[in-house]
Amino acid sequence: MPHDIPLPPTLHWRPLPTPLTPAALAAALPRTPPTPVPCRRCLRDIAPGDRALLLSYDPFLIASDGSPYRGPTAIFVHDLASKDNTCELADVKRDFGGCVPEQQVARLMAVRAFDKGGMLREAEVAEGKDLVMACERLLSEGQEADERVEYLHLHYAAQGCFAVRVDRG
Numbered sequence: 001m002p003h004d005i006p007l008p009p010t011l012h013w014r015p016l017p018t019p020l021t022p023a024a025l026a027a028a029l030p031r032t033p034p035t036p037v038p039c040r041r042c043l044r045d046i047a048p049g050d051r052a053l054l055l056s057y058d059p060f061l062i063a064s065d066g067s068p069y070r071g072p073t074a075i076f077v078h079d080l081a082s083k084d085n086t087c088e089l090a091d092v093k094r095d096f097g098g099c100v101p102e103q104q105v106a107r108l109m110a111v112r113a114f115d116k117g118g119m120l121r122e123a124e125v126a127e128g129k130d131l132v133m134a135c136e137r138l139l140s141e142g143q144e145a146d147e148r149v150e151y152l153h154l155h156y157a158a159q160g161c162f163a164v165r166v167d168r169g
Contacts, residue, residue: 005100005128011135013092013101014165015043017059020077028055030079037076038156038163043090043101051079059153059162060118067118073155073162104128104164108157113138113149121149125157135166 007013020041031052036045039052046052056072078087092098105128113122122141126134131154141149152166 028053051082
């Protein structure tokens with residue numbers, strides 16, 4: 001059942017902020033999950049029994065030595081070699097009517113707020129229904145230029161895996 005939580009124009013959902021590298025795709029493990037798992041490319045769940053790739057992914061856009069918080073996390077994506085696969089990089093406005101994708105609404109999320117140097121400034125855990133409020137609150141943190149929150153990383157709280165980057169709109 002859709003929850004239709006509108007994203008305000010102040011928030012921009014950004015799936016896979018760094019491209020999937022050929023090396024990461026070559027090292028990916030093919031999987032056929034028995035339960036739904038979130039695809040980070042299309043932001044829709046991969047259905048039980050559908051082919052998926054499990055791979056290591058680093059969502060940080062900063063230089064490799066820029067942050068001690070930088071590090072790869074496990075993610076799932078639809079297996080593009082799979083027959084009839086239509087998975088493409090999500091555009092929340094186009095694909096979800098400007099609403100928070102169901103895969104985030106339905107799960108407990110960790111919201112991590114980073115400054116321009118990739119340093120963690122704040123973090124909190126939010127239910128999907130409260131995700132927009134948490135994102136808006138964290139993006140308003142820090143008045144000084146060196147303390148300003150520049151972007152958020154959302155992670156699935158239970159598994160700790162990266163979900164999506166959130167930028168100011």
